[in-house]
Amino acid sequence: MxxxxxxxxxxxxxxxxxxxxxxxxxxxxxxxIEWLKARGPNYADALKNPKLVRVAVNREYVTxxxxxxxxxxxxxxxxxxxx
Amino acid sequence: MIRVQRExxxxxxxxxxxxxxxxxxxxxxxxxxxxxxxxxxEKITSMTLEHYPGMTEKLLAEIEEEARRxxxxxxxxxxxxxxxxxxxxxxxxxxxxxxxxxxxFDACRFLIDWLKTKAPFWKLEETSAGARWVDAKDSDxxxxxxxxxxx
Numbered sequence: 001m002x003x004x005x006x007x008x009x010x011x012x013x014x015x016x017x018x019x020x021x022x023x024x025x026x027x028x029x030x031x032x033i034e035w036l037k038a039r040g041p042n043y044a045d046a047l048k049n050p051k052l053v054r055v056a057v058n059r060e061y062v063t064x065x066x067x068x069x070x071x072x073x074x075x076x077x078x079x080x081x082x083x
Numbered sequence: 084m085i086r087v088q089r090e091x092x093x094x095x096x097x098x099x100x101x102x103x104x105x106x107x108x109x110x111x112x113x114x115x116x117x118x119x120x121x122x123x124x125e126k127i128t129s130m131t132l133e134h135y136p137g138m139t140e141k142l143l144a145e146i147e148e149e150a151r152r153x154x155x156x157x158x159x160x161x162x163x164x165x166x167x168x169x170x171x172x173x174x175x176x177x178x179x180x181x182x183x184x185x186x187x188f189d190a191c192r193f194l195i196d197w198l199k200t201k202a203p204f205w206k207l208e209e210t211s212a213g214a215r216w217v218d219a220k221d222s223d224x225x226x227x228x229x230x231x232x233x234x
Contacts, residue, residue: 004135006205007133007205007207008205056135056138056203059135059137059138059141061201075135075138075203077205078216078219079200079218079219080199080200080201080203080219081199081204081216081217081219082132082198082199082202082205082206083116083174083175083195083198083202083204
């Protein structure tokens, strides 16, 4: 699974992207975020406020209940501020 | 038509080109977003726009499609820049052409409101007090919600 991080989520986690293979118990976006938070204090800090985390899977906005498939591109980012 | 680019654009040339040879068009509305030089109490020295290549273009194309479903538009143009910008620089151009002004005005407002809360761009401001990521505003969410068909 390819993970992408943007804006302050990228700087707090310390990388723009990585490829990870979550365990079988991680089936939804919400479970993926919980699993990531346990990977280290940088992840826990970046993802501590769920209200400030937006998720796109394969470039579509999704909710925490969205079911993940292997090979998905999962992007985590803060609320957008373009325009 | 959607363009995501680092380079500046010439607003006048873009608007002229948008409706060239389209004699059924009665009017064009446009919105140009610029970099402000203040953020709260601090002076901004520069702003860097980050985006999600691939998703940005997809979202903007979807936003254009939605505007075309709602209003009879002869032409639509969205140009959004990324990279480092200075105060006064152009960030975004939204332009809508239609036979009549109501559709052009409404669609232009809809597009910029929607884009601000959906398109995956993030602003990093460099100020005299250091760099900081711009926070999303609730007022922008409210501006988008008012276009919800359900409300």
